[in-house]
Amino acid sequence: MSTHTDTTPHAQAHANHDTIHDTVILGSGCAGLTAAIYAARANLKPIVLEGHEPGGQLSITTLVENFPGWPEGIQGPQLIENMKQQAARFGAEFRMAHLVSVDLSKRPFALNLGKETLHTRTLVIASGASARWLGLPSEQALIGHGVSSCATCDGFFFSGKEIAVIGGGDSAMEEAIFLTRFASKVTLIHRREQFRASKIMLERTLAHEKIRILTNTTVDEVLDVSKKEVTGLKLRNVVTGETSLLPVSAMFLGIGHEPNAKMFAGQIDLDDDGYVRTHNNVMTRVPGVFACGDVQDRRYRQAITAAGSGCMAALEVEKFLEEHGR
Ligand code: NAP
Numbered sequence: 001m002s003t004h005t006d007t008t009p010h011a012q013a014h015a016n017h018d019t020i021h022d023t024v025i026l027g028s029g030c031a032g033l034t035a036a037i038y039a040a041r042a043n044l045k046p047i048v049l050e051g052h053e054p055g056g057q058l059s060i061t062t063l064v065e066n067f068p069g070w071p072e073g074i075q076g077p078q079l080i081e082n083m084k085q086q087a088a089r090f091g092a093e094f095r096m097a098h099l100v101s102v103d104l105s106k107r108p109f110a111l112n113l114g115k116e117t118l119h120t121r122t123l124v125i126a127s128g129a130s131a132r133w134l135g136l137p138s139e140q141a142l143i144g145h146g147v148s149s150c151a152t153c154d155g156f157f158f159s160g161k162e163i164a165v166i167g168g169g170d171s172a173m174e175e176a177i178f179l180t181r182f183a184s185k186v187t188l189i190h191r192r193e194q195f196r197a198s199k200i201m202l203e204r205t206l207a208h209e210k211i212r213i214l215t216n217t218t219v220d221e222v223l224d225v226s227k228k229e230v231t232g233l234k235l236r237n238v239v240t241g242e243t244s245l246l247p248v249s250a251m252f253l254g255i256g257h258e259p260n261a262k263m264f265a266g267q268i269d270l271d272d273d274g275y276v277r278t279h280n281n282v283m284t285r286v287p288g289v290f291a292c293g294d295v296q297d298r299r300y301r302q303a304i305t306a307a308g309s310g311c312m313a314a315l316e317v318e319k320f321l322e323e324h325g326r
Contacts, residue, residue: 018117018119019119020108020119020120020121021045021046021047021118021119021120021121022039022044022045022046022120022121022122022317022321022326023039023044023046023047023120023121023122023123023124023314023317023321024046024047024048024049024109024111024118024120024122024123024124025039025046025047025048025049025092025124025126026049026051026099026111026123026124026125026126026127027048027049027050027051027056027125027126027127027128027260027293027295028048028049028050028051028054028055028056028080028084028094028126029053029055029056029057029058029059029080029126029128029293029294029306030056030058030079030080030083030293030303030304030306030307030310031056031126031128031292031293031294031295031306031307031309031310031313032048032056032124032126032127032128032292032293032310033048033080033083033084033086033087033307033310034083034306034307034308034310034311034314035124035126035292035310035311035313035314035317036048036083036087036092036310036314037083037086037087037090037092037314038310038311038314038315038318039092039124039314039317039318040087040088040089040090040091040092041090042314042318043091044317044318044321045091045092045093046087046092046093046124046314047092047093047095047118047120048087048092048093048094048095049095049097049098049099049111049113050094050095050096050097051098051099051127051128051260052098053128053130054096055076055077055080055081055084056080056128056293056294056306057076057128057129057130057131057149057150057294058076058077058079058080058303059076059077059080063075063076063153063156063157064076064079064153064303065156066152066302066303066304067079067303067304068304076153079303095113097113097114098113098114099111099112099113099263100112100113100114101263102123102263102264102267103267104123104264104267104268104286104289105267107121107288108120108121109121109122109123109288109289111123121288121320121321121324121326122288122289122290122317122320122321123288123289123290124290124291124292124310124313124314124317125261125264125268125276125284125289125290125291125292125295125296126291126292126293126295126306126310126313127259127260127261127295128259128260128293128294128295128306129257129258129259129260129275129294129295129301130257130258130260131149131150131253131256131257132149132253132255132256132257132258133149133253133255134166134219134253134255136219136220136221136222138221138222138223138225139219139222139251141225142222142225142228142229142230142251145228145229145230146222146229146230146249146250146251147222147230147250147251147253148250148251148252148253149252149253149254150252151165151174151175151178151179151252151254152178152302154250154252155175155178155179155181155182155183155252156182157250158179158182158183158249158250159182159183160182160183160184161182161183161184161248161249161250162183162184162185162186162187162247162248162249163179163182163183163185163186163187163248163249163250163251163252164186164187164188164189164219164233164246164248164250164251164252165179165186165187165188165189165251165252165253165254166188166189166190166219166251166252166253166254166255167188167190167253167254167255167256168190168191168192168194168195168196168197168215169195169196169197169254169255169256170196170197170198170201171254171255171256171257172188172190172197172254172255173188173195173197173201173202173204173205173254174201174254175252175254176188176205176208176211176254177201177204177205177208177211179252180208180210180211183210184210185210185211185212186208186210186211186212187211187212187213187214187246187248188205188211188212188213188214189214189217189218189219189233189235190213190214190215190216190217191216191217191218191238192215192216193215193216214235216237216238216239217235217236217237217238218235218236218238219233219234219235219236219251220234220235220236220243221233221234222234222251223245229249230248230249230250230251231247231248231249232245232246232247232248233245233246233248233251257294257298257301258274259273259274259275259276259294259295259296259298260295261274261275261276261291261295262274264276267286268284268285268286268289268291269284269285273298275295275296275297275298276291276295276296277296278290278291278296280316281309281312282296282309282312282313282316283316287320287324288320288324290313290316290317291313292306292309292310292312292313293306293309293310294306296309297309
């Protein structure tokens, strides 16, 4: 008996009485929606589980200027809505549901959504990665109003302004250097004295004339929620306890991302930071389970690369179903 084909009476009862879907796509960001467009056009009637952040990271972005085909740019939420409509037009079905648990040990795979269990011959994991935030109420209130986790998306809006970047790893260095294209001055704020960033990135940052670095410093509050815009940061030196006010027009978080893949631990391979390990671009170690977008990509993390890998995942689903039967 194949390890991935369950022929027990229990499984056969499922097979007889429950619908077995050809494919379920977990996530409705750029990767998941592109997979949905391709799978729907292949008449696979994909079920898209929208997850806890419907639309993914693009849905909390403003103007997207680097997605090919939009010479004037397009608002992130609009781009997502367009993709969703495109997938729905070809028969994709969207469900507002969260995956509670999953069993990938046999086919059809079982996805427990709490109130119901879906059975599917293939699964596309496109659950993305979520930016880490500091967790301050004032920060959360000002996301999209000067607080951002994406320099390439939002840096342009702060031309000629003073900007703060939080973090001490490569992402923060990269964001700080990128933001010097627009900002009059960038202050990089790190909570410790030592940096996680690679030597070369740190050296570049330290040498940049527009960047100032504050170490041993944390943010207590982002001002000014009442004005619905960022006017400054209340800072604290963690060594001396001294507080200060830094006037800035924007705060960019560069404190890392968390791939949304914890629920798959032990069933497919994850790397040390929790990203899904794939081979041949989108294949996991479980036949019939594919992963695309930011949940498996720590390097590029762009809307267009997520869309590209979503396309690949759907094409692999088609090929898999041709080879293994529907
Ligand atoms: P990272 O290496 O995990 O660094 C995260 C940074 O954010 C750390 O300095 C950490 O401080 C800080 N931080 C985390 N939570 C915080 C909090 N609540 N408050 C304040 N600070 C907080 O993450 P990353 O920079 O995103 O890099 C992830 C991986 O991608 C790394 O392997 C990196 O090399 C790679 N990457 C490479 C490049 C490149 O080569 N161009 C660019 C981007 C990312 P502590 O140090 O005190 O923990």
